[in-house]
Amino acid sequence: MTAHRTTRTLAAALGTAALTTGLVACSDDSGSGANVDIEPTAEEYRLDDVCPENIDIQLQWQPQSDQAGVIGLMGADYAVDNESKSASGSLVFDGGDTGVDLTLRAGGASIGFQSVPDQMYTDESIDLGLVHQDQMVVAADSQRVVGLTPLLKTNPSIVMWDPETHPDWEGIEDIGGTDTPVVVSQDQVFPRWLVAEGLLDQDQLDTSYDGAPARFVADPTIAQQGFANSEPYRYENEVESWMKPVDYQLVRDVGYDTYGANLTVRPERIEEMSDCLEKLVPMVQQTGKNYVEDPQTTNALIIDWVGSDNAFNPYTAEEAAASAETLRDEDIIAPGDDGIWGSYDMDKAQSAIDMLIPVLNDSGSDLPEDIPADNLFDPRFISEDIS
Numbered sequence: 341m342t343a344h345r346t347t348r349t350l351a352a353a354l355g356t357a358a359l360t361t362g363l364v365a366c367s368d369d370s371g372s373g374a375n376v377d378i379e380p381t382a383e384e385y386r387l388d389d390v391c392p393e394n395i396d397i398q399l400q401w402q403p404q405s406d407q408a409g410v411i412g413l414m415g416a417d418y419a420v421d422n423e424s425k426s427a428s429g430s431l432v433f434d435g436g437d438t439g440v441d442l443t444l445r446a447g448g449a450s451i452g453f454q455s456v457p458d459q460m461y462t463d464e465s466i467d468l469g470l471v472h473q474d475q476m477v478v479a480a481d482s483q484r485v486v487g488l489t490p491l492l493k494t495n496p497s498i499v500m501w502d503p504e505t506h507p508d509w510e511g512i513e514d515i516g517g518t519d520t521p522v523v524v525s526q527d528q529v530f531p532r533w534l535v536a537e538g539l540l541d542q543d544q545l546d547t548s549y550d551g552a553p554a555r556f557v558a559d560p561t562i563a564q565q566g567f568a569n570s571e572p573y574r575y576e577n578e579v580e581s582w583m584k585p586v587d588y589q590l591v592r593d594v595g596y597d598t599y600g601a602n603l604t605v606r607p608e609r610i611e612e613m614s615d616c617l618e619k620l621v622p623m624v625q626q627t628g629k630n631y632v633e634d635p636q637t638t639n640a641l642i643i644d645w646v647g648s649d650n651a652f653n654p655y656t657a658e659e660a661a662a663s664a665e666t667l668r669d670e671d672i673i674a675p676g677d678d679g680i681w682g683s684y685d686m687d688k689a690q691s692a693i694d695m696l697i698p699v700l701n702d703s704g705s706d707l708p709e710d711i712p713a714d715n716l717f718d719p720r721f722i723s724e725d726i727s
Contacts, residue, residue: 376417381436385623388439391616395431395440397603398456398469401448402652403427403642405635405663406569406601406672407470409491409628409682412638414442420648425450427645433623449651455527457483460606467613468605473598473689474529476716477696481707485604487689487717489621489682491628492600493674496567496667497530500575500588502560511589515563516540523556524565525549530591531565533699539594551653557581568670569663577658590670598692599684600672602717610718622723625682629726632673635664681726689713 380386387395399407415437418429424445431442445451445466451459456469457479471485472495479485499512499522509515515522516539524531526547534540548555549565553575556564566572568590575582603624605613631638639660646655667673676683690713697707 376415378415378417378430378432378437379435381432381434381438385433385436385619386439387431387616387619390619391438391440391613392467393440394428394443395616395620396443396445396465396467398445398451398459398466399447400456400470400472400601402446402450402655403444403645404570404655405631405639405642405660406492406496406567406667408631408635408638408642408664408673409489409601409624410442410470410603411444411642412627412631413623414444414641416641418641418645420645422649422651425649425651433627438623446652453527455479455483456604457485460485460604464606467609468603470601471604472600473602473692473716474696476602476604477693477707477711478529478700478705480711480716481705484607484715486607486610486715487599487602487604487684488617489624489719489722490599490602490684491624491682492667492672493676494592494672495530495590495596495598495600496569496670496672497528497591497596498566498568498571498588499534499563499591500566500571500586501563502556503585503587505560506587509587512539512591512594516544520544520561520563521546522563522565523549525551528565529696529699530596532703533596533695534591534594536699536702537595553579553582568672569666570659573659573662573666577662578654578656595695597688598696599689614721617721621682621721622726625680625723625726628673629675629681631664632668635661639664675727679727680722680724683722683724684717684719686713686717686719689717 397410413431415430415432418427420427426443426445428441428443430437431440456471460466460469461483476485501509522540522544523546531545535542572586572588576585643655643657643660646652675681676685693711693713701707
């Protein structure tokens with residue numbers, strides 16, 4: 341850690357009464373925050389004999405609830421480094437210290453909006469990264485990463501609109517029947533697929549979306565991309581120039597059903613890390629399930645981390661709670677159709693790859709016509725007991 345490190349703890353965020361079993365908080369009058377002692381976890385969950393001393397994971401974006409499957413592994417002794425945009429602490433499972441540390445690196449603006457596969461290939465100290473399936477296919481030719489378990493059963497992307505301006509719209513297909521601009525970010529794949537499927541017209545796409553609400557607020561005639569667990573809540577409750585509901589449809593519900601936030605590894609590291617992954621992947625599965633059942637502790641950590649750095653977009657307790665509710669109610673963080681949390685349906689994975697290849701190649705990619713699903717997904721470490 342550098343001199344810019346800011347020590348913060350989950351104990352401070354939640355209060356001593358909310359600490360989980362096995363955590364003991366002690367005040368530190370030096371002003372560096374609370375020191376937290378974490379009891380060792382059960383022997384079956386110890387990672388220090390099979391994993392790196394520190395497991396380094398690249399997030400897709402700034403800390404937020406849809407990455408809870410890995411953020412929920414961070415111990416209450418964590419510290420934030422605002423210079424490197426990371427947080428580090430004990431990797432905790434079942435209330436105890438697994439014997440190794442965890443470093444989580446923020447993505448998005450924190451890495452210059454570079455893709456996670458690009459970061460993983462540029463900085464080989466990164467062990468694992470969170471990558472949506474469509475971005476895995478984008479990177480398949482030169483920066484291939486392999487999915488080990490999905491944090492999200494499906495893609496949370498939406499197209500949203502103002503119901504007062506467009507009271508007759510019920511979904512994306514209705515937008516495609518007009519000449520309404522659909523404002524999206526340039527690196528998103530799903531808008532190109534919507535055009536290929538005839539649900540939108542190419543002339544409707546406006547790739548100037550930068551995440552800010554100003555355009556939508558100024559011109560509510562447009563449609564805009566977003567995420568089900570983010571923009572709808574923020575626009576209704578936090579965007580002061582709007583403060584009313586929006587309508588939306590998940591792209592999943594028109595056929596763009598891809599796995600989201602896959603925990604991935606560079607292919608050459610799979611065998612090297614196999615003993616570690618055998619124990620770690622089921623922990624990620626269980627942590628995602630635990631988050632749906634009780635999101636409070638992980639949300640508090642996310643809020644505290646985000647609140648420590650003015651470079652992050654604000655993330656309130658209310659938004660975190662609403663996000664957790666949406667992720668649950670929309671079956672975005674959910675068990676697979678087989679009832680197992682964090683499982684892969686390889687037929688679904690293959691179908692999504694097959695639908696993406698021609699769309700990407702029509703946009704200038706040079707992917708092979710066929711990419712077998714087992715080139716991009718390795719389900720061997722997934723535990724069937726997490727159900």
